[in-house]
Structures are given as structure tokens and as C-alpha cells.
Amino acid sequence: CGDNPETARAMGCRFEVHNFAWVAPECFDEGLTAEWDEDTTWSFSRTMSEDLELEPPDLYSREEGYSGDLVQAWVPWRQHIAHCAFVIRKYARAVESGGPMDNWTASVHHMDHCVGNFMRQDIPMWTYNSVLHMKYPVC
Numbered sequence: 001c002g003d004n005p006e007t008a009r010a011m012g013c014r015f016e017v018h019n020f021a022w023v024a025p026e027c028f029d030e031g032l033t034a035e036w037d038e039d040t041t042w043s044f045s046r047t048m049s050e051d052l053e054l055e056p057p058d059l060y061s062r063e064e065g066y067s068g069d070l071v072q073a074w075v076p077w078r079q080h081i082a083h084c085a086f087v088i089r090k091y092a093r094a095v096e097s098g099g100p101m102d103n104w105t106a107s108v109h110h111m112d113h114c115v116g117n118f119m120r121q122d123i124p125m126w127t128y129n130s131v132l133h134m135k136y137p138v139c
Contacts (some may be wrong), residue, residue: 011023
């Protein structure tokens, strides 16, 4: 899908917001994306914010967050954990169906990172402490 949103769009790639990644159509999971989109509380910030009262996040609009044009964004811990759950589900769905999988979803390193995050009980769910960087994985 290239290395920028313009190239990704020109190649027919789709933006998978729960993965913050442009993926080839054959690796795009329509069902998971629709499920993710049902939650209207997902948000994207320009800044980190560990104390919402002292430093409220500088939020992007929902349209900006879902556009696929941001280079990076901060998200709440809850959203990071949900992303991990969705990536693991995407992996399992691809394995079960025998379908293709992008190299980010298939990454053991990322899977280990996510499993470790599931064990964390010490981070407030609404803390904007997780930075996302736009990805262009290979299918």
C-alpha cells in the first residue's frame, strides 16, 4: 500500500482504523471494521494526556481520526487494549478462514506486546498514553 495515504488510496488499499493502518483489500476485515465503527467513543489526540483534569487532550475530530491521513495520534489506554483485542481476533479469523493476513497482524512481536498489555491493571482506561503511528503493512 505504499508509504503514504495518497499512494494507498491509488492502490485501492483501505484504511483500517482499529489497526491505524492502510491494508490491501484482500487483508481488510470488513466485519471487524464495522464492529469497531459502532463504538462512538473512540478518539484521537494530538497530545499525550495522563491527567485529564490537568491537561485535557487536544482531540482531532472523528473525521480526522478516521480519515487515514494522520501520521500519528495519541489514544486512551482503553482504545489501545481494544485495538489489541481486534488484532488478535483478526489473526484468528484469518487463520480459521485460511484467508490472507497482513504482516502487522501476523507479527509475534506485536502479539506478545498485546498479551502483555492485557495483563496491565495499573493504567487508567481513559489516560491518553498510547501513541499510534500510521502503518502500511504488507498483505
